[in-house]
Amino acid sequence: MLGRELVCTAGGRRVCGRIVEVEAYRGDADPASHAFRGLTPRNRVMFGPPGHAYVYFTYGMHHCVNVVCAREGRAEAVLIRALEPLAGLPTARRRRGTREDARLMRGPGCVAQALGLTRAHDGLDLVAGPLWIADSPARRGGRVVRRGPRVGIRAGLEHAWRFWLDGHPCVSGARSVRATGVRVPRSGAIPR
DNA sequence: GTATCGATTAGC
């Protein structure tokens, strides 16, 4: 998913960004996952079929966007943590109210705000739209993929399930953790 | 029923 384009036409405006940072959440095997304690009205989309958007509301003010990845019944999803703005910049700037373009879509709350996504978009089919991942080769700009612990969680810190494009200016991360991580080999399975 | 805490962010 890293390096591909995420496109959103919700709200009548087209906004597009390159995926530069993600985190994996592994359902009932993962104490950091919203699905760890089973199915609830909030997380039900995570338990549904893959290729759908799980959009949740948190901290009383932010939304975050996930791509549901595993077969129905297995609540695995990938959180979109940061995008490199590619299109729809005026719309994204207006929604975000920020002046610095590198920060338009840096951080999961910022991504949802820039794309105009809320709980109303929870469960969107990523084939039908209005949100989808462009079917194009992943362009990583020559950057290597790094991985490290996920951000903003208390349990599950032993898993290096955060992935990002090394050195990319649009990668988020709570303060000091932005650059920590190890290189992901080009071949071979990702270890757990 | 009340208390606590977020897969966060912006500002000081």
Added chain:
DNA sequence: CTAATCGATACA
């Protein structure tokens, strides 16, 4: 470092 701000969750 803290406030913001409310739904989900834990617990009496």
